[in-house]
Amino acid sequence: MSTARIRIGLHGAMGRMGLRLVQLMAADPRVELVAAVDRSRLGEDAGVAAGVGPLGVSVQTLEALDLNAARPDAFIDFSHPSATSEITAYCRRGRIPVVVGTTGLEADQGEQLSAAAAEIPVLTSPNMSRAVNVLMKLVGQAAAAMGVEADVEIIERHHRLKKDAPSGTALRLAEIVEAATGAGPLVHGREGQVGERPRGEIGMHAVRAGDCPGEHTVMFAVGGDTLELSHRALNRDGFVRGAIDAAVFLAGKPPGSYTMAHVLESAR
Structure with missing residues (x-):
């Protein structure tokens, strides 16, 4: 070798x-x-x-x-x-x-x-990150198992100097959910009288604060149950x-x- x-x-x-x-x-x-x-x-x-x-x-x-x-x-x-x-x-x-x-x-x-x-x-x-890519795989499996009936919210947090929002990782996670379930549209935050949450909507939320290297959480919620898959970078x-x-x-x-x-x- x-x-x-x-x-x-x-x-x-x-x-x-x-x-x-x-x-x-x-x-x-x-x-x-x-x-x-x-x-x-x-x-x-x-x-x-x-x-x-x-x-x-x-x-x-x-x-x-x-x-x-x-x-x-x-x-x-x-x-x-x-x-x-x-x-x-x-x-x-x-x-x-x-x-x-x-x-x-x-x-x-x-x-x-x-x-x-x-x-x-x-x-x-x-x-x-290898761990984030494992998260992506798990999110795909969870989305396929939970189905379009689950309410999906994606929350990402990064340092205050990051230029783009939402993060590329968060967008990729949303793509994985969409591919597994046919869910959509993707909604970036909510404000005002938005009405009842429609079936299949994917919520996206970007937080910018401090020096956080990166955190991503994907939430799947159905009546009586909530599943959250998260990754947190320490550096x-x-x-x-x-x-x-x-x-x-x-x-x-x-x-x-x-x-x-x-x-x-x-x-x-």
Whole structure:
């Protein structure tokens, strides 16, 4: 079995998620950081910026990156929706697998990722945490068992700096419920004289406060019973470790669209 480490490029290296990725990759024997891309702290050693000591990888723009010198086996994108198209196109030109953890993407960006998947491996997920992806599986099973008769409410809570609402994870949970039951429409909060709750409606509620990394609860309620399935992130490490797992999984795969479900299946 090969012991060569997977060479990882990181897009959005100086953000909150990016810095934690640098820290955990430095401690992971499976991977090696070979490119740190951002538009801030240019020229700094990514390891020094993340507090883990020199890694010999300077922060640079995507335009300045020497692809032949870096030779990444996969890129991880935790940047901003406006920058995801840029890294997608870059990886497509370089035939580099890409893991996209950035949320809040527009429909046309999803189409770009789908088009790129015809030529390179692309793994996208609104949430890279293994535990959250187990939650998604359980929500699908619960929705199928409870049926459209159950009232479904989804409550998500994130830190005050999060730009998009509701979260990509919450929207994905709603999609899972809809697919299992045919429920809908999706209602974002309620105000005023809204009347009796109609059958099949899915309620969505976004809370923004403090520094909460992320919490999601899906409630199924019928007469006399309530079932709640929840995940609470204590810090960002679950998301980061999942992204590293995804990059390790994706390196060397054939072109196509992949999800964290494929990563979970590969670990069996």
